[in-house]
Amino acid sequence: MSLKITLYYTTSLDGFIADDENNTPWSKTSWEAYLLFCVQVQNLIMGRKTYELFISDPTTCGLTFENLIVVSKELARPRNGFVLAASPTEAISKLLSCGATQAVLIGGSQVASAFLTAGLISEVRIDVEPIILGSGTKMFLPEVSPTRLEFLSSECDQHGRTTLRYKI
Numbered sequence: 399m400s401l402k403i404t405l406y407y408t409t410s411l412d413g414f415i416a417d418d419e420n421n422t423p424w425s426k427t428s429w430e431a432y433l434l435f436c437v438q439v440q441n442l443i444m445g446r447k448t449y450e451l452f453i454s455d456p457t458t459c460g461l462t463f464e465n466l467i468v469v470s471k472e473l474a475r476p477r478n479g480f481v482l483a484a485s486p487t488e489a490i491s492k493l494l495s496c497g498a499t500q501a502v503l504i505g506g507s508q509v510a511s512a513f514l515t516a517g518l519i520s521e522v523r524i525d526v527e528p529i530i531l532g533s534g535t536k537m538f539l540p541e542v543s544p545t546r547l548e549f550l551s552s553e554c555d556q557h558g559r560t561t562l563r564y565k566i
Contacts, residue, residue, distance in 0.1 A: 401490055402500040403518055404439070405510055407537055408432060408525040414534035415506065420451070428525045428559055429457070435523070437461060441501035443489050445509030446470035452504075453477055465496055469509050486513045511539040519566050522547060528558035 407415050408424045416422050424432075436442055440463050444452060449468045452458050466480045467489045476482050483489035486509070493501055503513055513519050524537075547564035554560045 401493055401498060402520045403443070403490075403503055403513065404500070404521045404523055405503045405513070405519050406432065406435060406523045406525075407505065407510075408527060409537060410527055410529050410531040410534070412530045412532065413536060414531045415537055417531050417534040420447070420535070423529060423531075424525075424527050425557060425559060427555060427557055428527055431525060431559075431561070433457065433461065436502050436504065437463070439500050439502045440464040441467075441493055441496075441498045443467045443469060443483075443493075443501050443503045443509070443513075445506050446473050448505040448509070449473070449476065449480065465493055465498060465501070467492060467501075469512070486516045486518050490518060507535055507538055510537065511542050514538065514542055514545060514566075521550070522562075522564045522566065524562045524564075526560045526562065 408428045409415050442463055446468060467483050468476045468480050469483050469486060469489050471484055473482060481492055483492055503510060545566065547566055550563040550565050552560060552562050
């Protein structure tokens with residue numbers, strides 16, 4: 399059995415997933431679309447920094463998921479409901495052992511780069527917000543090798559948010 403991993407980011411027009419203070423000034427529309435997609439898939443993978451933001455965000459506290467995986471070598475023990483994995487391949491193994499067929503990788507650049515380098519991402523889904531941050535956290539670390547993507551679709555809403563989907 400294989401596992402479809404969708405990397406899902408919201409970015410600024412200039413390609414940042416957060417500003418210099420790790421804030422994500424995205425519209426309510428983007429945030430709602432992001433959460434809806436995650437809830438539909440039911441299996442989330444995140445890095446330690448995203449995990450810390452996730453557990454402190456009041457909009458995610460009431461949501462329930464089948465599997466919540468934190469990929470980290472630094473986190474000693476995640477909260478109840480979260481499973482710790484030391485590597486991307488361990489995260490995949492844990493999800494496959496639960497019978498999962500798809501998962502959403504929700505950030506950040508370190509964990510996304512590790513999954514991309516390991517060849518574990520099936521699809522990239524990006525919501526581009528009509529905002530320029532100027533600086534902040536990029537989608538991937540600089541050492542990631544160039545990767546050619548296949549365009550799947552694009553969609554734009556009335557607020558100027560554009561969703562792009564690519565197959566890897």
